[in-house]
Amino acid sequence: MDWRDGTAAGGENVETDRYLTLFLDEASDLIQAFGDALLRYERGEERDGQLAELFRIAHSLKGMSATMGFHALADATHRMEDILGALRGQAVPASPEVIDLLFRSADVLEQTLAHVRATGREPDALPGDWLALLTQTSQRLAGAEGSACAVPSDKRDGAREVADDVPMCPDEAQGVVAAAQEAGMTVGWVKVTIDPACQLKGARAVLVHRAVSGVAEVLHCVPAAERMENGDYDDTLWFLVAAGEDDAAERLVTAASSVAEVSHAEFRAWANRQRESSSPGDTPSSSPTSDGVVASTAGTSAQAVRDQWLRVSVDKVDALMQWCGELVIQRNRLATLLADTDDEDVRSVLDRVGHIAQALQETVNSLRMVRAEVLFRRFPRMVRDLSRQLQKPLELEWYGVETELDRTVIDDVFEALVHLIRNAADHGIEPLDQRRARGKPEAGRITLRAYSTGQHVRIEVQDDGGGIDVEAVRRRAVERGWLDPVAAARMSPEETYELLFQPGFSTAQVVSDVSGRGVGLDAVRERVMALGGRVDVQSEPGRGTLFRIHLPSNRTVLSVLLVHIRSQVYALPLTSVEEAVLAGVEDLQTVHGRHVYRFKDALVPIVDMGLWLYDAPSCQAYPWRLVICRVGDRQVALAVDRVLGQQEVANHPNAGYLAGIDWLAGLTTLGDGSVAFIVDPEACLQHARVPSGVRGGENG
Amino acid sequence: MMEGLPVVVFDLGTERYGVPVEQVLAVEWVPPITPIPHTLPFIVGVVSLRGSILPVIDLRVRFGFPRSGDSQQMMVVRTGEVEVGLIVDAVQDVIRIDPDAVEPPPALAGGIEAAYLRGVLQTEHGVLVLLNLDRVLTDAEQRQVAEVQRRASGVS
Structure with a gap:
């Protein structure tokens, strides 16, 4: 069904929309990965491995695009695949021009995806000069390097992409194959084509056998070794191999290609012959495992990854967050109401509900979050x-x-x-x-x-x-x-x-x-x-x-450590708190006339919160009550009057009048209805760094 | 008088003031206020009120009148996105005024600059000064922000 024609029934449209979204997500991840691998390639990090990765990605993109009916995309990625395939056969790394072309390709693909995302269809045409350059480059590379390691050409015949010419695996080898796979080894067929004009077919076959055995264990070969030795084969040799190294596929191809008069060598990752054969209507994710010059050692198939993900609208997550916040607050109210109860059961249920609410909270919070890595x-x-x-x-x-x-x-x-x-x-x-x-x-x-x-x-x-x-x-x-x-x-x-x-x-x-x-x-x-x-x-x-x-931070509920400063309750975000300690005089040192606390081999500046906020020192009789907070890679010890304990609180972000108060990160209501201030530890650290005496009167 | 603009009337010092009723969300007895360090004196603190937390401004202090310790009321008002509690001496009534009877404010009315006033008006209870609440509160906010910046930059 062509999903773009708009004639499909409503239900099917929803389905195709869903597939389109999946396609776009997966494709843009792949393009990102393509760029990453290309950068590593350019830097010279493990070039063979990167090329294999690049090839795999181009191949996946091609398959996915074809499945979605994006023929221009499929054609373009096919040309990229050709270039990468040709590069794999070369001894020398790609020239800067070729690398630039590949970078540009990633850009064009990204733009094309943006177009698809906006319009639901691919552009009528992709940049002609780019396509021409791709074709020229792949032809030039292929011409220059002969066909030491050609790539199966399936441009016009996607259906025959799976090499059905792969020999059947004899039953006696099946067990070994299974065991090798279980052990995480690379298993597959090496296909070697000898130049038909070759005069010493037997000798060549022996050399190839030896070269392949040098890299991997040969489990089986077609034709049988004896026939090979006698030169009794048309021009193709098959070796079923198992190897421990991740880059075995790469090395096998190189080894086999190094033999004179070998016109073609390729590696086909083991694919169970019971699997359904690939066809153009197949899901794109099955294609990377069904053939490929390089064994896919990645393990998880794209399909498996896809099934573990769910896309949900931000509104729903927000609603969930709000309910969670409400639950936490109500639980705390209940805890306050029942604070004096002697009933062990009530206490235990209350605790349990507290834990559940917290776990729920954290899970829901994490739904909205992504790691900075994604950005970087x-x-x-x-x-x-x-x-x-x-x-x-x-x-x-x-x-x-x-x-x-x-x-x-x-x-x-x-x-x-x-x-x-x-x-x-x-x-x-x-x-x-x-x-x-x-x-x-x-x-x-x-x-x-x-x-x-x-x-x-x-x-x-x-x-x-x-x-x-x-x-x-x-x-x-x-x-x-x-x-x-x-x-x-x-x-x-x-x-x-x-x-x-x-x-x-x-x-x-x-x-x-x-x-x-x-x-x-x-x-x-x-x-x-x-x-x-x-x-x-x-x-x-x-x-x-x-x-x-x-x-x-958009977190609506925070875990905090409650403390007293003067007689007011303050809340320190637990994500910043490293430890609350009692500091005796022996734990302290003086640097430039200021007290610092010795904490795990570091000297941590102390901010006397009482003095800073109320001109009423918290640091008086020893021991001092210090809460060590971490801000980025720095630490600061906040001296407080009393440490009260941990709690979950709802965060009301500052607005208007209070937005600019540096130390005040937010406000919260406690179970008894009183207001507590949430402290921004970074502002405290900044305060600690201002030399004493600079701030008007506060330290005097 | 059923026609006209409804206005909440309150006392502050010796004068009587009014603000449009749609800006007043509630009138409360002053709840316990939690003071916030490092704020200007007119920001007396925050209160927790029915699930939300509001900053509270003492309108007397804001206008430079002496602080009053007497029984006080708090009007919860809204300007733009911000809700604020305003402490006043006493909230009197809601009356309807004739907008056409409002005269432009004199340069100084009851010790408050004209910029903070919408106008004055004669009523049966005497002179009513209409406050420009948006202006009063925005200025207060800007002054507090400036104060924070002053402290943060370490300039005394």
């Missing part, structure tokens, strides 16, 4: 392109991939990071000669970092470039007529950085192709503010610049 993975390709475009060697590294971000903000954060990374590459990192002159490593380093403070998620983009040129920024602001020179000269560096976020500001000496397109940091700030977050910047001349995005 999109950038290596961009940095690579920037590096070439700007003629600057660049390195990208990242930390905190496990940090969870709300799914709904991912796209906006991505856009913001695109700007910041471009900015870092273009303006932040110095030109090569300058870096050399400064004695810095040639490659400019861009670091992405994500971490959570419980109430906020922070995402940082840091470069090791020249830092923000405060003078240049001031000059620009004066030129723009925003400031008079006197006012500009009086501005602190921090105030000067603020100018960067003004619409229409650009410090680039030359309007470059990369970030001189009139979208700047103002766009970044706007995007982040629309998410309820903010952006700030730190910079050090000659050392680099750090942009930090603060995003509110």
